[in-house]
Amino acid sequence: MYFKQLYHHHKGWFTIIILFAILQIVNNIRQDIAFSPIYQYGMYSAYISPKDTLDVFEVAVNGKPLQANGFSPQQWDKITLPLRYYANSACNNNGLYTNDIQRLLQRISVTANTSDFIFSFDKNAFIKWYRPYLSSIIKEKIDSLQINYSLYKFDSSFHKIQSSPFTQICR
Amino acid sequence: MPVKNTYRSAIIKWYCIIFYILMFYKWMNGMFLYQLQPFFFYTRPDFITWLFMQTGVHNWPLNNSAGCMLFDVLFYSAPLLFFILDKKLNRFASVVAIIMLIINWIYVQCYTLYPSNSIEGHIAWLLFPIVFIPKKEKTFQLLFEGLRYFFLFFFASAGIWKIAQGGLFHTDEMSGVLLYQHKELLTNSPGYWQSNFILYLIQHTFFSYFLYLSSALLELGFIAGFFTKKFDRYLIAAFIIFLLLDQLIMRITYYEVIPFILTLWFTQAAKAAKKFSFTPVENL
Numbered sequence: 001m002y003f004k005q006l007y008h009h010h011k012g013w014f015t016i017i018i019l020f021a022i023l024q025i026v027n028n029i030r031q032d033i034a035f036s037p038i039y040q041y042g043m044y045s046a047y048i049s050p051k052d053t054l055d056v057f058e059v060a061v062n063g064k065p066l067q068a069n070g071f072s073p074q075q076w077d078k079i080t081l082p083l084r085y086y087a088n089s090a091c092n093n094n095g096l097y098t099n100d101i102q103r104l105l106q107r108i109s110v111t112a113n114t115s116d117f118i119f120s121f122d123k124n125a126f127i128k129w130y131r132p133y134l135s136s137i138i139k140e141k142i143d144s145l146q147i148n149y150s151l152y153k154f155d156s157s158f159h160k161i162q163s164s165p166f167t168q169i170c171r
Numbered sequence: 172m173p174v175k176n177t178y179r180s181a182i183i184k185w186y187c188i189i190f191y192i193l194m195f196y197k198w199m200n201g202m203f204l205y206q207l208q209p210f211f212f213y214t215r216p217d218f219i220t221w222l223f224m225q226t227g228v229h230n231w232p233l234n235n236s237a238g239c240m241l242f243d244v245l246f247y248s249a250p251l252l253f254f255i256l257d258k259k260l261n262r263f264a265s266v267v268a269i270i271m272l273i274i275n276w277i278y279v280q281c282y283t284l285y286p287s288n289s290i291e292g293h294i295a296w297l298l299f300p301i302v303f304i305p306k307k308e309k310t311f312q313l314l315f316e317g318l319r320y321f322f323l324f325f326f327a328s329a330g331i332w333k334i335a336q337g338g339l340f341h342t343d344e345m346s347g348v349l350l351y352q353h354k355e356l357l358t359n360s361p362g363y364w365q366s367n368f369i370l371y372l373i374q375h376t377f378f379s380y381f382l383y384l385s386s387a388l389l390e391l392g393f394i395a396g397f398f399t400k401k402f403d404r405y406l407i408a409a410f411i412i413f414l415l416l417d418q419l420i421m422r423i424t425y426y427e428v429i430p431f432i433l434t435l436w437f438t439q440a441a442k443a444a445k446k447f448s449f450t451p452v453e454n455l
Contacts (some may be wrong), residue, residue, distance in 0.1 A: 002316060003314075006317070009310065010310055010313070013305070013313070013314060014384075017314070033217060033218055033336040034215070034219075034220070034299075035219055036217050036220055036280070036290065037219075037294060037298060038293045039290070039294065040328070040332070041291060041325050041329045041332070042329065042332045042336065043332070043333075043390075044338065045329065045333040045335070045336040045338045046336040046337070046338055047336070047337045047338050047342065047344060047346050047347070048338075048344065048347035048348050048351055050343050050346045050347040050349070050350050051347070054358070056352065056354050056358050056359075057355065058453070066359070067359045067360045068355050068359055068360050069360035070360075071364065072200055073422040073423065073424055074200040074201070074424060075201065077288075078201060078286075080213075080355060081286035082210075083429050084227050085213040087195075088213065089211070097214070101214070101221050104218060105221060105225070110226075112221075112225065112229070113225065115227075115230075116225055116226075116229075116230065117221070117224055118214070119211040119212055119213075126210075129208075129210040136208070137201065151359075152358050154350065154353070158358050158361070
């Protein structure tokens, strides 16, 4: 009924809307990579079994560990997301570029510029940026900063079993 | 003097009100681009984003405070500019809507490539300007109705995914989700009321699965909207409950999809507009 009305009213908009709807459904069925603005809205739909080992980022400023309860969800994301992105970038970005980006862009005769897809930086450059960035969020001068990537064992409570500097992940 | 486009104007007005409330909320939480001070980007699996990245635009705001501020100014002033021009110089409204669409696209693409938020959560800013392009009331109304169907799909598909991907068939699903989502809060803030509450849910799979099942049913409830508009007000309530519980239980702030609430709220107004052939609609 809706599409019929739209078709009779404006064939141009009808074509755009029907294409969007079809692409959205096909992309969802094929479970393909996103095709902005075509996305999948899973919202934790895959099975995630409760793990007994958890990997977490730990940030200590001036010898004091930062606690998530002292920050809003957005502020805490601002603190931890760069760490997670940095680690993921070090682990996966090259793979995504060499396996998919180059190959798929080549199909439409586009030569990918590596620097537009892979951000190369070393840990020192990251820390140099992160320190004042973090300071502006926690509103505290940072004399010492320690960031660790730790593993915790969970039974009924949490026990730290391993800890290493986060910059060592995948590099 | 005939009153034209009242329905369209009312929706544009409310879109702007929501946009600027969210703007204030984001500024308070340090979520403007200039407050994020992006230093690097992270490539996501999205073909259109790759084409966008090929232009190199996303590199420009990196370590560039003035560039970030310019992006913020353009993004946050566009709706106001559109609102004013739509009223005062209506013949330029379509052009300004297209400019707003382009600004939103560039801003959201860049913003979500930096450590900030997912692009899916910004879908309202990507789609709404399209609806504002046509000036004809009837075309606008039909596109706006299309947006309503998209919003229904947005939620309903989340419920369907939970069946298709199997999350719904595991009673310990929500315990796993909560452990994954809150691992840092749980390990660095023991004893905090929210940590205790989440830990309780993790350890009592019956309660946590009940929450997961309830959210899936709530999402699936949006399917009803494809067949009738009778329940739109209930869907609004369900949507608000979902957003609030998402913040309370998941610590996820999904407020940028709030503009979609208009597509349900104005259902009755659309009916009225149809009835009166898009002549004045009162009390919008």
